[in-house]
Each structure stands twice: as C-alpha cells, then as structure tokens.
Amino acid sequence: MNEFNYRKEGFKEYLTFSKKKDFLLESEKNFGPITLCFETYGKLNEDKSNCILITHALTGDSHPARHAPEDTEGWWEDFVGADKIFDTNKYFIICSNILGGCSGSTGPSSINPETGKAYGITFPIVTIKDMVNAQKKILDYFNINHLLAVVGGSMGGLQALQWAVSYPDFIDGVIDLASPLNLSTESIGINHIMRRAIITDPNWNKGDYYQAAVPFNGLSIARMIAMLTYQTKDLMNKKFGRKTRSNIIDFYQGFDAEFEIDSYLNYQGSKLVNRFDANTYLYITRAMDLFDLKREYGSYEAALRRIKSKFLLASISSDTLFHIGELRKSRDILSLSGVNLEYHEVQSNCGHDSFLLEPGKYEEFLKEFLDSIKSNWNNADYNAGSL
Amino acid sequence: MNEFNYRKEGFKEYLTFSKKKDFLLESEKNFGPITLCFETYGKLNEDKSNCILITHALTGDSHPARHAPEDTEGWWEDFVGADKIFDTNKYFIICSNILGGCSGSTGPSSINPETGKAYGITFPIVTIKDMVNAQKKILDYFNINHLLAVVGGSMGGLQALQWAVSYPDFIDGVIDLASPLNLSTESIGINHIMRRAIITDPNWNKGDYYQAAVPFNGLSIARMIAMLTYQTKDLMNKKFGRKTRSNIIDFYQGFDAEFEIDSYLNYQGSKLVNRFDANTYLYITRAMDLFDLKREYGSYEAALRRIKSKFLLASISSDTLFHIGELRKSRDILSLSGVNLEYHEVQSNCGHDSFLLEPGKYEEFLKEFLDSIKSNWNNADYNAGSL
Structure with a gap:
C-alpha cells in the first residue's frame, strides 16, 4: 500500500495518492498527486458494514459536524451526530472535501509540486465522476469494500448518483437529496x-x-x-x-x-x-454543468439500469434551483430504469436549503431507509457477490 | 408657454422644460433642464379624447412600434399599430423615454450644461413619480388635459399605477400589465x-x-x-x-x-x-426598488383610494419575476381600496416576457377595456369635473 500517504492533524485526515500522476480523469488526462482531506465520525465495526459516505454540496467541505463540543460548527450539524439521522453511535461516517475543492483537498489553489506555484487554471477540468473516483481511494486505503450508504444533497446528490452508477456492487443504499439527473438549462x-x-x-x-x-x-x-x-x-x-x-x-x-x-x-x-x-x-460549477450520465453510458436508462442499491430520492416542494418538476422527471426515469426507488416530496417553505435546515422533515424517512438497508446487509447472502 | 422648447427629428420629438432647474424631484431637489424624447402614433381627435400614454419597461424607449414599413422595429410592435390592440387608427398614442433614461431623454449619460460633461452619478436619484411628473409635461405642452388611458407593463406598470394615484382626475383607464404594487424582497x-x-x-x-x-x-x-x-x-x-x-x-x-x-x-x-x-x-433599477406609494400617502389604501379611473391589472401565470402571488395580493389591496378593478390572469408559458410576446392573449380583454372607457368618455358629463 505504498501508493498512499496518510496523515492526521487534529480531526482532519489527509490521504495522498497517485503520486506518479496516474489518476486517470474523465478527460483522459492523467493527474496527480492528489490529496483528499476527510473527516470520520463514529467507529467502523468489525465486519466493516456500517460505513456511510457523505458527499458535500458546492461550497461544503469535509466537516459536516463537530467532533467535540469545542469544535467548529459543521455544515450538516443537525443531521450528523450521536442519535441524529446519521447516528455516529451506529455508523462510521466519512466525509471528504472533493477533488478540485479548496478545503484541504487538491484543487486549483493547491501548489503544483512541479512548479512550486498554485495550479490556478492549469488545474485540469474535473468531473463529478472524477470526484467520486478520488473518494473511492479513501475507502481503498481503509480496505472498506462496501458502503452501507452514500448520501448527499445538491451537488452531493450528483456524487451519490454517480457512486450508484459507477460502483453498483459497492453500495447498499444511495440517498440523493434535492438533486436531479442533470442540471436544467436555467441552472x-x-x-x-x-x-x-x-x-x-x-x-x-x-x-x-x-x-x-x-x-x-x-x-x-x-x-x-x-x-x-x-x-x-x-x-x-x-x-x-x-x-x-x-x-x-x-x-x-x-x-x-x-x-x-x-x-x-x-x-x-x-x-x-x-x-x-x-x-x-x-x-x-463547471463539473455540475457537465454532469451527464448519458455521456458515458449512451442513455440515462443504460446508466441507471446499472444501479443495484436501493435508491432514495427526495425533492423539496419549494425548491426553485432544482425544481420539483425536474425531480419528478428524475424519479420517473429512475423508476423506468428499474431502480429500486423510494421517492419523497418534502413539504417545505425553505427552498433548496431545506435539506440543510430542516432535519425534522427528513428524519423519519431517512432513518427508516437506513434501517431497511442495514437489515438487508444483515441478511447473510445479500452481499455475497461483492465480498 | 415659453417654458417649453420643442423640436422634431424624423419620428422622434423632443420637449425640453425646466430650463431654470425648477423641476421638483421627489427627493425635494430641483433639477433641470430636462428633455424628454417621445414618439406619437395616430391622430389626436378634436376633443382630445383619444390619447393613450404608453409607459415603457426597464430597457424600453420611446419607440414601441414602426411609424412606417422601413422604420426600425419597436419593442411593442405586435400591440401598437393600425387595427392592433392600441389601434393607431383610433387612438393618439404617446410614448416617451423616461426621465433618467438613455434613449433621447435626460439621464446620467446626458451632458450637464453647467459642466459640459455627462452627469454620470452627479445625476440626481429619480423615482417613478418623477418620471410620471416629467411625462405630464408632454401632455401640458400639447394642452391635453385628459388621457383616455395610461398603459404599461413591468416598470411601465409601476408608472401607470403612479399616474392613477398622482393624477386621479386626468385618466379614464389605467392598464397595469404584470406589475405588483411594489417590488418583492427578491426583486x-x-x-x-x-x-x-x-x-x-x-x-x-x-x-x-x-x-x-x-x-x-x-x-x-x-x-x-x-x-x-x-x-x-x-x-x-x-x-x-x-x-x-x-x-x-x-x-x-x-x-x-x-x-x-x-x-x-x-x-x-x-x-x-x-x-x-x-x-x-x-x-x-433603484427607482423600481424605491417605488412605494406608502411613502407619500402613509398607506397603500390611502394612496389607492385616490384612484378614480377604471383599473385593469393583468398577471401572468408563469411570471417568475413578478409572481402571480404578488399580483393577486396587489389585486386584493386595490379591491379593498375601492378601486374599480378588472383583473385578469393570463395563462402563459412565457414568463414575465409574455406581455411583450403574446398579443393574442391580451387582445380581447384589452380591446374591451379600452372600448368600455371610451364609451364612458362619450357620456357627456363624465369628465365634467376635469374639463
């Protein structure tokens, strides 16, 4: 495993890989080295069956919640923690700053080791798929070969969707909050x-x-x-x-x-x-524009037919960015593609931000969803194919 | 009437007034000289009873329609012309570029005669009321002491509303297309x-x-x-x-x-x-933000109770800028204030721009409205008070 360099500073962990510039991007360029900054919450259980990956939205980072009372507030504080929806007493939670980010992971503001200067716009164009493939390295490092769930809202939802398609055997449940299959013309x-x-x-x-x-x-x-x-x-x-x-x-x-x-x-x-x-x-923002599963698989249906995990899609009634009409269309395409789909419409006055602000409106169905996939996992032969 | 200087160039007419800097703005500053550029269509009839004032939206100008086939296209071409909604065979139509504008009327890009340089931001803050008071000078110049109608969409609607409140005895009918009583927080x-x-x-x-x-x-x-x-x-x-x-x-x-x-x-x-x-x-845009009849009259009701003209308000079902909910609220306040109101909801997929793009959806009710106020005018004693 000398592919990896790992270090920890406080609650932040850093994994560096592809030091030989061998991380293949969707653009077919090779890139490296890449460092991802991530944080973990809770404890990985013995059979590594309780790991949830949280993917963040546009300006998010690796810090969804406090690790200790004196810690700084996280962006999903009301959702992640002991006895919360993503219960850190039950689950081992990983959240990484995305590839291309600016909160500890390699991105345009990082120093290019070849020049000693920040990449700036010499940084390669990265896609949602590249972000997901980079996150996968963290799981490889921990020898985690199965995720209980991937969960994300907004751009995090796009990542969750890409996870479901790219790694169908790797995940039991995918939760996409407020994110459609692709960005609308307006977005x-x-x-x-x-x-x-x-x-x-x-x-x-x-x-x-x-x-x-x-x-x-x-x-x-x-x-x-x-x-x-x-x-x-x-x-x-x-x-x-x-x-x-x-x-x-x-x-x-x-x-x-x-x-x-x-x-x-x-x-x-x-x-x-x-x-x-x-x-x-x-x-x-460019990566969001470019997100389009059709590009790799020829059609949405062909892409979505790959999904094996249970899939939870939630739309927000008052969302003006990712409109409920788009989400319903996504629901229909997911269903027609044979995805084992659970769809919820959250009644909210908060707009797109609802998924950050109103844990009470998500708690019941998210907890039930997580419980339902957990019980599948406990069914001995459920994961036979992927172990 | 040596207050006025008038000149005509092609189809554009220019009226200059307040040469002694005596145009009182809502800010209580005096300003001048002011030139308004305007265009007219059709013929003023003998008793001056067929005059309609068209007020323009944010980036509009004095040119709603062609004067001749070889003329440049106007911004309301499908609404204004022979046999169209604003029928130039029947009506005498005036449209002026607003005070503060940049299409022939005095605005920040005009030369300040005192300095010989463009005003830039030394131009005073102007309000919708100031624009309306300036337009009134054109009618004064023509000795027109009554308007059959004032009609405007979007910011033109704000001007129409201000006309109705500022000059209640001066107008028979006011048409406000897609404009609420004030701008929402979002706008x-x-x-x-x-x-x-x-x-x-x-x-x-x-x-x-x-x-x-x-x-x-x-x-x-x-x-x-x-x-x-x-x-x-x-x-x-x-x-x-x-x-x-x-x-x-x-x-x-x-x-x-x-x-x-x-x-x-x-x-x-x-x-x-x-x-x-x-x-x-x-x-x-600042004038739009500031538009608030409550400022002068203490309350919307007090302002709107002044209105004597028939008032037509039309909302657009798909308008995302001036949302139908805001327009319905405006309708309710107008009604509660005793305004003789006719309200229409235009079913459209075009959003705010509908009032520029879809004459067919406005034609019937606008023509009927204009006919109904015209017949009032023909009623001999109707305008007794104002003549």
Missing part, C-alpha cells in the same frame, strides 16, 4: 453567469491571484446570485420584506446597500470569499 | 446584485466612463441575470436544453461558453451594452 445559465462574474473581475487575473488580491467582487457577486436560488421568495419576504437600514432620505444619496436584503446579500458574499477559492468555484 | 435583491456587477466593473469608474471604455462586463452580467428572470425554466429547457456548441472534448479546455444557453446569455448581454447606458441601469 447551467446561472452557473455561467456566476463564472462570468468571477472571470471578468480583473483581480481574477486568469486564475493567478494567489500572491495578490483575490477576485472579491466576482466571487461575492456569484455567491449573491446563488443565495437567491437557495431560498424562496416568500421566505425572503418574511425575513427582510422591504425593510431598510437607513432613513428613506438616504436613499437619494447613492447606490449602496440600504434595503436589508441588499446588506444581507453583501454579507453573504463577503463571508464566502473569506472561506472559499474563486477558481474552485469555477471548476466545481 | 430588490436581484436589482442590488445587478447594480453590484456594474459598480464593481473597474470600467464603471464611479460612473465616469463616457470618454473611455464602458463597463461592458458589469452591464452584460446584469442583463444576463435579468434575462433569466424574464423567462421560465420550461421555456429555456425547450429552447436550449443541454445543447452544446462544441464537442464534449472541448469542455475540458476551459470555462468559456459551450452550452447554448451560455452563448445565448453572452449575446443578450453584449446586445444590451450596445444600446443601453450602465448608469441609467443603476438609476432605473
């Missing part, structure tokens, strides 16, 4: 506009800004655009309405943020810039 | 992001770019954002789907437009930059 358009905002920021400097000012304006505008798609009109009306931060007379002074929604958006924009790399934003 | 947020895109473009240069390169990137990003709100997901899926302009292999090369939706958006962005001023975009 591709939104991603395009967000990238334009970044690329046209002079600080972007063709991706070479790591020694200078970052493209603050571009990335923060991209984030503002995204924030509006994660929520609903009604919720924003309720939260901010037409409230202003200044006297109406001040409105005649200029164009700065005076409505509360304006300053909220500004705040969210800046906040992301402080924790996220603009080039990674470009690469990952 | 304010979208306008804010679009302005950020412009303002953070270094070429914007604090609004002083008239001797240099214009803020192409900022304005085109703003336009791309707007374009997505004017259409529907379904329509974009149908038109562009996931179609690509290049071989999939090229996707691994970079971040440029390869999906058809991307290049469509790029094209729409550039196209607007070629005909529209970025500072005007800032001023007008």
